[in-house]
Amino acid sequence: MRLIRSLNVNILLIFSCSLLALATSCSSLNQKQLIYTTPERRELLINLPYGQGEEDYKTNLDGASEQLFSYKDGSVVYVSRNTTWPTPNGERVKQSGISASSNQGSSGTDEKGLCWKEIHIEGFIVGYTAVPPSRLRRFDRSLNSIRLKD
Numbered sequence: 001m002r003l004i005r006s007l008n009v010n011i012l013l014i015f016s017c018s019l020l021a022l023a024t025s026c027s028s029l030n031q032k033q034l035i036y037t038t039p040e041r042r043e044l045l046i047n048l049p050y051g052q053g054e055e056d057y058k059t060n061l062d063g064a065s066e067q068l069f070s071y072k073d074g075s076v077v078y079v080s081r082n083t084t085w086p087t088p089n090g091e092r093v094k095q096s097g098i099s100a101s102s103n104q105g106s107s108g109t110d111e112k113g114l115c116w117k118e119i120h121i122e123g124f125i126v127g128y129t130a131v132p133p134s135r136l137r138r139f140d141r142s143l144n145s146i147r148l149k150d
Contacts, residue, residue, distance in 0.1 A: 033047050034046050036067060036079050039063060042148070043148065046126065046143070047141075048077055049071070049139055052071055056070070058083075064081065066080040067080075068088070075114075075131040076130060077126075077127070077139065077142060078128070080125040089129050090118075096108060105117055106118050110129075110130070115128075116130070
């Protein structure tokens with residue numbers, strides 16, 4: 001009888017651990033981690049908000065690049081480096097008069113009430129634009145997830 005109880009407890013424990021592992025892996029299926037690598041082997045890692053749709057790249061011969069992720073609601077996350085063209089929030093950053101290179105970056109709302117933010121981190125420019133206020137927390141969490149590796 002003890003053997004049967006012991007087996008049942010072990011089976012229950014294995015089943016519970018399996019469910020926990022499955023739940024943890026499913027929650028990360030909707031999130032994509034971008035690893036942006038420079039020619040100098042510098043990496044910027046960022047967890048993108050879930051639900052990303054199209055991915056777009058801009059580059060030029062001088063080594064400038066920008067990677068954009070568009071969402072169904074029209075919001076966009078971008079990572080840029082060495083660009084000579086304005087970022088999606090470039091004009092807003094200039095108009096705000098706040099230095100995007102500060103720790104907080106530059107942020108605000110546009111004429112439609114949608115949120116934007118841009119920060120500069122050791123040569124990278126990272127931001128989002130056209131984010132509905134209801135999704136702002138997710139996009140801020142994404143920018144807060146940024147990690148740099150040498």
